[in-house]
Every structure is written in C-alpha cells, then in structure tokens.
Amino acid sequence: MDIFSLYVWPALIILGQSLLFLVVLLVLIAYILLADRKVWAAVQLRRGPNVVGPWGLFQSFADLLKFVLKEPTIPASANKGVFLLAPLVAVVLALATFAVVPVADGWVIANINIGILYVFAISSLEVYGVIMGGWASNSKYAFLGALRSAAQMVSYEVSIGFVIVTVLLCVGSLNLTNIVYAQQDGLGTMLGLPNTFLDWHWLSLFPMFVVFFISALAETNRPPFDLPEAESELVAGFMVEYGSTPYMMFMLGEYAAITLMCCLTTILFLGGWLPPFNFVPFTWIPGVIWFLAKVALVFFMFAMVKAFVPRYRYDQLMRLGWKIFLPLSLAMVVVVAFVLQLTGWGNTF
Amino acid sequence: MLGLQALFFYIFAFVSIAAALMVVFSRNPVHSVLFLILTFVSAAGLFLLTGAEFLALILIVVYVGAVAILFLFVVMMLDLDTTGLRQRAQQYAPIGAIIGVVLLAELIIGVTGTYYQPHLATATALPTPPLAAMSNIQALGAVLYTRYILFFQLAGLVLFVAMIGAIVLTLRHKENVKRQSIARQVARTPATAIEIRRVESGKGI
Numbered sequence: 001m002d003i004f005s006l007y008v009w010p011a012l013i014i015l016g017q018s019l020l021f022l023v024v025l026l027v028l029i030a031y032i033l034l035a036d037r038k039v040w041a042a043v044q045l046r047r048g049p050n051v052v053g054p055w056g057l058f059q060s061f062a063d064l065l066k067f068v069l070k071e072p073t074i075p076a077s078a079n080k081g082v083f084l085l086a087p088l089v090a091v092v093l094a095l096a097t098f099a100v101v102p103v104a105d106g107w108v109i110a111n112i113n114i115g116i117l118y119v120f121a122i123s124s125l126e127v128y129g130v131i132m133g134g135w136a137s138n139s140k141y142a143f144l145g146a147l148r149s150a151a152q153m154v155s156y157e158v159s160i161g162f163v164i165v166t167v168l169l170c171v172g173s174l175n176l177t178n179i180v181y182a183q184q185d186g187l188g189t190m191l192g193l194p195n196t197f198l199d200w201h202w203l204s205l206f207p208m209f210v211v212f213f214i215s216a217l218a219e220t221n222r223p224p225f226d227l228p229e230a231e232s233e234l235v236a237g238f239m240v241e242y243g244s245t246p247y248m249m250f251m252l253g254e255y256a257a258i259t260l261m262c263c264l265t266t267i268l269f270l271g272g273w274l275p276p277f278n279f280v281p282f283t284w285i286p287g288v289i290w291f292l293a294k295v296a297l298v299f300f301m302f303a304m305v306k307a308f309v310p311r312y313r314y315d316q317l318m319r320l321g322w323k324i325f326l327p328l329s330l331a332m333v334v335v336v337a338f339v340l341q342l343t344g345w346g347n348t349f
Numbered sequence: 350m351l352g353l354q355a356l357f358f359y360i361f362a363f364v365s366i367a368a369a370l371m372v373v374f375s376r377n378p379v380h381s382v383l384f385l386i387l388t389f390v391s392a393a394g395l396f397l398l399t400g401a402e403f404l405a406l407i408l409i410v411v412y413v414g415a416v417a418i419l420f421l422f423v424v425m426m427l428d429l430d431t432t433g434l435r436q437r438a439q440q441y442a443p444i445g446a447i448i449g450v451v452l453l454a455e456l457i458i459g460v461t462g463t464y465y466q467p468h469l470a471t472a473t474a475l476p477t478p479p480l481a482a483m484s485n486i487q488a489l490g491a492v493l494y495t496r497y498i499l500f501f502q503l504a505g506l507v508l509f510v511a512m513i514g515a516i517v518l519t520l521r522h523k524e525n526v527k528r529q530s531i532a533r534q535v536a537r538t539p540a541t542a543i544e545i546r547r548v549e550s551g552k553g554i
Contacts, residue, residue, distance in 0.1 A: 007353060080382070113484055114402050121406045124414030128386070131418070135379060135425050143425070150422055161410075168538060174486065319531070 017109055018099070025098055026088060029255045030060035035256075035296075036303050043307035051196075067248035075138060075241050082136035085142070087246040090129025090253030092262065097122045100314025102177045103264050104273045104287035115176040116164055120157075126257055127153040127216075130228060133250065134238035148314065149221060149228035155321040156218040162329035163212040166336050167201060170345075180272030195278035200271035208332055209269045211325050213301070216261040220254065222302060224309040225317055232311075238256050262298040263291075270294045286311065358398055365391035382421045389413045403485035 034049065034056065041048030049056035074080055100115040102108035112118060127150055134146020168174060171182040188198025202209045218225040229237030239250050266272060271294075272286030312320070339345070368387040375381050389412045396405035483491075493501055 079377075079379075082379070112402075114486070117403070117406045117410070119415065121409040123411055127414075129417060130385070131421055131425075135421075147422065147426070150418055154418055258475065292364060315529075 006320075014109070021098065021109055021138075022095065025095070025256075025259070026205055026252075029252065029259055030064070031057075032259055033060050033255050034305070035299065039300065039303035040307050043304070049127065064199070067244055068208075070244035072244040078241065079136040079138065082132050082231040083241075084246065086129050086133035086136060087242065087249035087253065089132060090126065093122055093126050093129065093258065094253040094256035097260050098256075098263075100176055101260070102180065102267070103263075103291050106177075107288060108177065111175065111177055113212075114174045116174050116179065116268075119260070120161065120164060123257065123260065124153075124157050124258060126253070129250070129253060130238050131312065133242065137238070137241035139241050141236070141240045142197045142238050142312055145228040145230075145234045148234075149238060150329055152221070152225065152227065152317060152321075153219055153316060156215045156325070159211055159321065159325035159329045160215045160219060162333050163208045163215065163327070164268070166205060166208050166329070166333050169333070169336050169340055170201065170205070176267055176272075179273060183274060184278075197271065197276040199263065200269060200274070202269040205269065205332075205336070206315045207328065209265075209298045211329055211332075212265060212268065213298075215321075216265060216324060217302065217305060218317065220257045223306040224259065224311050227313065227314055227317060230311060258299070258302060259295070262295045263300065265298045266291060266294040270298070354398055358395070361391045365395065373544065378424045378427075379421065382417065382424050385420070386417045387412055389417060401485060403489060526534035 037059075038048040038056075049059035052062040065290075074083055097119050099109045100112055100118050102111070130149040130153075132147045134142045134144075134149070137143070166178065169177045170186075173179065173182070182199045185194065186199040186201065187204040188194060188196045189199065217223075221228050227237075227305045228234075229239060231237075234240070241246060242250060273291040275282040275285065275287075275290050365388050368384045368391065371384040372381045372388065375384060389408060393405040393408045393413075396402075396408060
C-alpha cells in the first residue's frame with residue numbers, strides 16, 4: 001500500500017496527464033499543419049486542401065493514414081540504424097519539450113524551476129535528427145542539407161539564448177509559469193494603463209521580440225530560412241531519401257518544433273494565458289483559450305512569412321545571424337541589465 | 350523516493366559507462382561520436398540526480414548542443430579510413446594508458462584527499478547553501494560573479510583570444526573577388542544608380 005501511494009499512483013497520474021496532453025497536442029499539430037497549407041493557399045488565391053471532410057478539415061488525418069500505410073524504403077547504402085533513429089530523435093525531442101509548457105494557470109505536466117533552460121537544452125538537440133538523417137541517407141543532397149542545417153541551427157540558437165536571457169533578467173526566474181506571472185504588470189502599468197496587453201514583454205522588449213520571432217523561424221527551418229530542405233537546390237535536403245512513416249515523423253517533429261516556438265513566443269512575450277484586458281468580459285474566458293488564441297496568432301504570422309518572403313541565400317542567412325542578431329541581442333542584454341540595475345524595475349521570485 | 354533515485358542512478362551510470370566503452374570500440378567514427386553524445390546525456394542525468402539541475406542542463410546545452418555537433422560535423426566531413434585508424438590507435442595505446450592512469454590517480458586523490466586531510470576542504474570550499482533555500486542558479490551566480498569574478502573573466506578572455514586567433518589564422522581577403530556590401534546596396538538611390546541620357550536617334554550612346 002505504501003509503495004502504491006508513493007510510486008505507482010503518482011506515476012499513473014503523470015502518465016495519464018502526459019497521454020492526454022500528447023493526444024491534444026497531436027490533434028492541434030494536425031490542424032496547425034492544415035492551417036499552414038490553408039493560409040499559404042489563401043495568399044496565392046487557391047483553395048488549399050478542401051476535399052477530405054468539410055472544408056478539408058480531415059486532410060491531415062488522411063495524410064497520416066497515407067504515410068503510415070505506405071511501404072517504408074531504406075536506401076541500400078544507408079546506415080540503417082542511424083537512418084531509422086533520426087526521425088525518432090526528431091519527433092521524440094520535439095514532443096518532450098512540451099512537458100514544461102504551461103498552457104494555463106497551473107496546467108503544466110512538470111512545473112520545474114529551470115523550465116526555460118530545459119526547453120532551450122532540448123530544442124538545441126533537435127538538430128541531431130536532421131544531421132543524423134542527412135548523414136545516414138548516404139546521399140549528396142541529404143548530406144548538404146544536414147550540414148547547412150547544423151550550422152544554421154547552432155548559429156541562431158546563440159541569439160535565441162541571449163533573447164531568453166534578456167527576458168529572464170526582467171523576470172528573475174527560469175520557471176515558465178513565473179515568466180507569465182511577471183507579465184501581469186509591466187510597461188503598461190507604468191504608462192498608466194494597468195491590466196492590459198501593454199504589460200506584456202512584447203512592448204517593453206520589442207527589439208528582442210522581433211529577433212526572437214525571426215530566430216525562431218530560422219531555428220525551426222521555416223521559410224524564408226528553409227535552406228536545409230530547399231527544394232530548388234537540394235530536392236528536399238536532409239529528407240530526400242525518406243518516405244512513408246519515417247518521413248511523416250520528420251514532418252511531425254518539424255511541426256511540433258514550430259508549435260513549441262509559437263508557445264514559447266506566447267509565454268515569453270505575449271503573456272501566456274493572461275487575457276489581453278484583465279477585467280470582466282475578458283476574464284470570463286478561461287486561460288487555455290487565450291493561450292491557444294495567442295499561439296494561433298503567432299503561427300498565423302509564421303505562415304504569412306512563409307507565404308510572403310522569398311528564401312534567403314545561405315551567406316545572407318549567416319550574416320543575419322552572426323553580424324546583426326548576435327551583436328543586437330548581446331547589446332540588449334547589457335542595456336536591459338543596466339536599466340534594471342539602475343532603476344530597480346523587474347521582478348524577483 | 351530514495352529507491353527510485355537509486356534505480357535511475359544505476360540506469361544512468363550503466364548507460365554512460367556502456368556508451369563510453371562503445372565510443373572506443375565502435376568501428377564507425379560517426380557512431381563513436383553518437384555514443385559520446387549518449388555518454389554526455391547520461392552524465393547530465395547523473396548531475397540531475399544529485400540535484401545539480403543547472404549543471405545538467407548546461408552540460409546538454411554546451412556539450413551536446415554545440416561541441417558534439419561540431420565533432421559530428423567534422424567527423425562526417427572527413428570520411429575517415431577506419432582500418433588505418435585502428436593500427437595507429439594501437440600505436441598510441443601506451444600513451445593513452447598512461448594518460449588514463451594519471452587521470453584516474455588524480456580523480457582518486459581529488460575525491461579522497463579531503464578524507465585524509467580534512468582541513469583542506471574547509472580551506473577551499475565555500476559552504477554549500479541548502480537546495481531548499483536557494484536555487485542552483487542563484488547559488489552558482491552568487492559565487493561565480495563575486496568571489497571568482499576574476500577567474501571567470503579570465504576564462505572568458507582566454508576563450509575570446511582563442512576565437513580571435515582562429516579567425517585571424519583563417520581569414521584571407523582576396524583582392525580580385527567581388528564582394529557584396531549590403532550597406533552600399535541599401536544606400537543606393539535612383540539618383541546615384543541611374544543615369545538618364547537623352548539619346549539622339551541613330552547615334553548611339
């Protein structure tokens with residue numbers, strides 16, 4: 001009985017929560033994938049997927065069935081173990097990060113003290129899926145894609161790290177829930193407009209918000225920074241030898257990483273689950289709805305960038321990362337630290 | 350939860366030792382690096398079990414997320430000939446063994462030294478704050494940026510010099526290569542870029 005109440009019961013509860021969270025997350029990712037295609041189609045005056053289900057709502061599930069029922073092919077000269085491990089690494093790491101994401105007040109699987117560092121650490125490992133896949137395929141295009149991706153993701157991680165440091169300086173805690181709490185009062189309150197969306201970090205740290213958004217695009221290999229899978233040069237980059245279920249897992253990992261970056265932007269800069277106006281009609285809507293709405297908004301911006309902006313050249317990408325974002329974010333860390341030290345603003349938890 | 354902790358300790362310890370052995374014994378250098386990454390991750394797990402959560406995640410961010418990627422990058426690009434590598438590895442085995450023995454001796458001295466000379470521990474180490482009172486990061490920062498600020502800055506300077514050295518050694522400006530200057534491109538206006546000429550018919554420019 002003692003063992004049961006000490007180990008088994010908590011483990012079962014956590015398992016149940018995680019399963020529920022995963023199922024909801026996967027359905028959400030299916031619809032985010034559909035939304036991506038729909039937005040892209042709308043910008044190009046097409047209809048997008050509209051055959052499976054009403055307005056094409058079940059398209060992603062049809063795609064899932066298609067991929068799973070196809071025969072997986074492994075190239076003869078591929079390194080089999082690593083070849084099959086790569087998509088697994090990509091998808092497992094991308095989904096593992098969601099363990100610390102708070103979707104509403106107290107709605108989080110693991111409310112750990114160093115949540116943001118955990119997210120940063122795990123998302124810095126996501127590049128392994130790409131590199132391993134590209135190398136194990138034993139193909140020129142795949143390998144070039146993997147090399148590009150490795151350099152790109154490592155470069156933009158640096159500026160993402162500094163952006164996170166800037167936010168942490170203002171918050172005084174690495175706990176993602178505390179980061180949201182810290183946005184309950186901020187610049188808006190100082191300007192005389194308390195309890196509004198002006199309190200969130202996007203306004204007080206606006207340059208960092210922009211840097212983070214663009215770096216998130218580069219980190220997740222989204223257009224205009226999708227050079228690892230640039231179809232006009234590398235066919236499909238690191239995924240060129242993949243098909244059926246392994247390919248689907250790469251796609252799933254990619255979209256899970258994109259969703260994570262949208263969640264992270266929401267938590268760091270857009271006040272997480274906080275309502276835009278903290279008074280009556282807005283506070284009736286539960287926090288999770290606000291959170292999802294903000295994630296959807298950020299993803300809409302991701303999708304619009306994909307539809308609007310032509311692909312970068314590789315040297316331009318590197319120049320942007322190292323020569324513009326890195327000095328800018330480093331300077332902002334120093335400036336924010338000075339301002340906080342001199343004025344005594346900022347929170348402590 | 351002590352039983353569970355012990356279980357996880359044995360899992361992480363076993364995996365890290367097994368992976369470390371596989372680093373040495375696997376035939377393919379890329380597999381070696383992948384096993385090295387597994388070793389790092391299980392070492393991070395061991396850190397996590399001792400309550401050093403910050404160190405664990407920094408280990409993952411720095412070693413797995415950056416250093417090992419560069420390793421992997423280089424090893425994949427080199428396309429190493431493994432048979433020649435085996436022979437040379439046997440050549441260097443005695444030196445490796447000596448380094449291993451020295452490292453082991455140092456570790457034993459480092460761990461057991463305070464047992465034989467108890468005053469050493471009090472002379473060097475600051476008292477560790479309890480985990481409940483202060484988080485890992487606060488405790489580390491309070492020591493690193495106050496008492497050891499000079500060493501911290503010097504370490505940063507060494508890395509900085511190394512980085513600049515690498516850039517200086519590899520940077521070459523060729524004379525006859527056209528370069529893109531983004532600032533100049535952006536600064537161009539129709540007034541500086543376009544010249545309008547009135548061309549009389551039948552004469553050419």
